[in-house]
Structure formats: structure tokens, C-alpha cells
Amino acid sequence: MKILVTGRDGQVARSLAERGAGLAGVELVFAARPDCDLAEPGSAAAYVATVKPDLVVNAAAYTAVDKAETEEALAYRVNAEGAGEVAAAAAAVGAPVIHLSTDYVYDGSGDAPLTEDRAIAPLGAYGRTKASGEDQVRTANPDHLILRTAWVHSPFGHNFVKTMLRLSAERDELSVVADQRGSPTSALDLAGVILALAERRLGGDARGWGETYHAAGAGEASWAEFAAEIMRQAGATIQIRPIATADYPTPARRPAWSVLSGAKLRGAFGIGLGDWEEALLPVVARLVGER
Ligand SMILES: NC(=O)C1=CN([C@@H]2O[C@H](COP(=O)(O)OP(=O)(O)OC[C@H]3O[C@@H](n4cnc5c(N)ncnc54)[C@H](OP(=O)(O)O)[C@@H]3O)[C@@H](O)[C@H]2O)C=CC1
Numbered sequence: 699m700k701i702l703v704t705g706r707d708g709q710v711a712r713s714l715a716e717r718g719a720g721l722a723g724v725e726l727v728f729a730a731r732p733d734c735d736l737a738e739p740g741s742a743a744a745y746v747a748t749v750k751p752d753l754v755v756n757a758a759a760y761t762a763v764d765k766a767e768t769e770e771a772l773a774y775r776v777n778a779e780g781a782g783e784v785a786a787a788a789a790a791v792g793a794p795v796i797h798l799s800t801d802y803v804y805d806g807s808g809d810a811p812l813t814e815d816r817a818i819a820p821l822g823a824y825g826r827t828k829a830s831g832e833d834q835v836r837t838a839n840p841d842h843l844i845l846r847t848a849w850v851h852s853p854f855g856h857n858f859v860k861t862m863l864r865l866s867a868e869r870d871e872l873s874v875v876a877d878q879r880g881s882p883t884s885a886l887d888l889a890g891v892i893l894a895l896a897e898r899r900l901g902g903d904a905r906g907w908g909e910t911y912h913a914a915g916a917g918e919a920s921w922a923e924f925a926a927e928i929m930r931q932a933g934a935t936i937q938i939r940p941i942a943t944a945d946y947p948t949p950a951r952r953p954a955w956s957v958l959s960g961a962k963l964r965g966a967f968g969i970g971l972g973d974w975e976e977a978l979l980p981v982v983a984r985l986v987g988e989r
């Protein structure tokens with residue numbers, strides 16, 4: 699069985715490569731950006747038609763949250779139209795698609811873990827383009843799973859854990875927002891869940907497909923608490939100073955509350971991600987070890 703993953707060099711794709719290496723009966727094919735460029739109409743269709751996968755994971759995306767405020771047309775092309783084209787290309791070869799979306803489709807209201815039936819209302823351009831991407835995937839390929847994840851970190855690419863570790867080597871104190879709460883997620887754990895879902899589907903069990911699920915680390919944290927735990931695990935002595943969002947101005951607005959409930963995914967498939975603090979341990983250990 700052949701699984702095609704777009705966005706070869708991203709955090710989730712590289713985690714899929716690591717977790718999926720040596721899986722019996724599964725061939726993973728990774729599409730690099732030039733070969734399957736979601737910004738180029740027709741590129742995904744041609745690539746998918748050539749590879750003829752049994753299942754597609756769309757892990758490619760425009761993920762620069764602040765930059766998207768001034769590049770929304772490009773972000774829309776990649777995250778909305780491009781995602782729709784990947785899903786349509788999968789449908790054309792009879793393949794189901796697993797598409798990744800984000801907690802930034804929510805407006806940040808709430809004080810209990812969000813469930814998937816909550817109305818979406820993105821605050822920024824990135825979230826808007828991802829919300830539209832969900833719709834385009836649903837329309838283009840009814841045989842889909844949309845997984846909304848959040849606050850993704852890994853030993854790969856760019857992420858908050860790497861930023862915090864880099865800054866901790868340069869400063870004595872770090873100011874980090876304490877009034878945005880969410881669900882830190884290890885891309886490695888997420889990859890394990892994606893592969894489990896894909897294997898079950900390729901084994902012929904399509905129950906639970908055609909739906910949207912949350913797939914994020916269990917528990918919750920503010921960015922400041924996330925940063926403090928990163929420092930604790932890294933053995934760094936730097937002080938994390940909790941601040942308000944207003945004291946850390948950014949071009950894009952971010953949700954104040956985007957803690958995601960994993961109950962629907964667990965109910966449908968009996969799987970989910972573990973506690974975020976535990977999932978962070980191997981990531982921090984690897985990154986500290988690489989220094
Ligand atoms: N990172 C996070 O915190 C979160 C991510 N998500 C979602 O999860 C998914 C995976 O995210 P993650 O792995 O972290 O993202 P990354 O930013 O690490 O990787 C995204 C990949 O997409 C590629 N890409 C960008 N533009 C294009 C394009 N035009 N055509 C083809 N490929 C392109 C990038 O290529 P290049 O390497 O050349 O830049 C990169 O390799 C995305 O859908 C994202 O929206 C959801 C919630 C949180």
C-alpha cells in the first residue's frame with residue numbers, strides 16, 4: 699500500500715517519515731515542494747496521478763501565521779485551493795485523504811476543551827485560509843479525515859520549542875504570553891496517530907471517515923506555561939515572565955482559548971494523543987542533545 703505525503707520537509711511529514719520507516723506493507727512517498735507545489739494550479743493533480751497512491755496525507759501548508767496577514771492571497775492559494783486540489787487529485791485516483799487543519803480556525807472564546815461541533819470563526823488570515831481549505835477538502839473528496847491539530851513541535855523545522863531553546867541561550871529572562879491557552883502537540887505523536895488511522899483505512903475499515911476531528915496533545919497550557927516546561931525539561935535556569943497578549947503585539951491575532959478535546963477521535967477510533975508534557979520530553983532531549 700502506498701501512502702503519499704505532501705510537504706516533505708515539514709514537521710509532520712518528517713515525523714511521518716521517522717515513525718513510518720519500516721512499517722510492514724506500507725510504502726511512504728514524500729512529495730517535495732517543487733514536485734507538488736500547492737501554489738501552482740495543476741501541480742498536485744499531475745503529481746498524484748503519476749504516483750497513484752492508495753491514500754494521501756496533505757501535510758503541506760503555508761504556516762507563517764504573521765506573514766499570512768500580508769500574503770493572504772498566497773496562503774489562500776496553498777491552504778485553501780491547493781488543499782482542495784490535493785483532495786480532488788486523491789479522489790481522481792480513488793484514494794482517501796487525511797488533511798491537517800488548525801486550532802486557529804477558532805475565535806478563542808470558551809473555557810472548556812473545544813469540541814468539533816463548535817462554530818469556527820478565525821481571527822487571522824492563516825486561520826481563514828485553513829478554514830476554507832477544510833471546506834474545499836470536504837467538497838472535493840467525501841472520503842476524507844480532517845484532523846485539527848495545534849501548537850505543533852518536533853525536532854524538525856521551525857517551532858516554538860526550538861525558538862524558546864534558542865532564546866534561552868541568548869537571554870536571562872523571556873517574556874511569554876500567559877493569556878492564550880491551547881494544546882501543545884508533538885508531531886511525532888501526531889504522526890503515530892495518522893499512521894494508525896491510515897493503516898486501519900487501508901485495511902478496509904472506513905468507519906468514522908468523512909468527518910472532522912481534533913488531534914492534539916492531551917491537557918492544556920498557556921504559551922508561558924509551555925515555555926516554562928520546555929526550560930524545566932532542558933534544565934535551563936532562565937526566568938519565564940508571564941505577560942498579556944497586549945504586551946506582545948503581533949500582526950496576526952491568535953485565539954485566547956483553543957484547547958482541543960480529543961473525545962470524538964477516541965470515541966470513533968479508540969486512539970488519541972497522550973499528555974503534552976510527556977510528549978515534550980523526547981523532543982526537548984533530542985534538541986538539547988543536538989546543541
Ligand atoms: N506547525 C503548527 O504549529 C501547526 C500546524 N498545523 C497544520 O499541520 C500541517 C503540517 O504543519 P507543519 O508540519 O508544522 O508545517 P511546516 O511549516 O513544518 O511544514 C509545511 C511544509 O509545507 C511546505 N509548503 C509550503 N508551501 C508549499 C507549497 N506551495 N507547495 C508545497 N509545499 C509547500 C513547506 O515547504 P518548505 O519546507 O519548502 O517551506 C513545508 O515543508 C499544516 O496543515 C498546518 O497548517 C496545525 C496546527 C499547528
Ligand SMILES: Cc1cn([C@H]2C[C@H](O)[C@@H](COP(=O)(O)OP(=O)(O)O[C@H]3O[C@@H](C)C(=O)[C@@H](O)[C@H]3O)O2)c(=O)[nH]c1=O
Pocket residue numbers: 761762763764800801802847848849850857858861872873874875878921946948952
Ligand atoms: C517567540 C515568542 C512568542 N510569544 C508568543 C507569540 C504568540 O502569541 C505565541 C506563539 O508564537 P509563535 O509565533 O511561535 O507561534 P504561532 O506561529 O502562532 O504558532 C501557531 O502556528 C500555526 C501554524 C498553528 O496552526 C497554531 O496551532 C500555532 O502552533 O507566543 C511570546 O509571548 N514570547 C516570545 O518570545
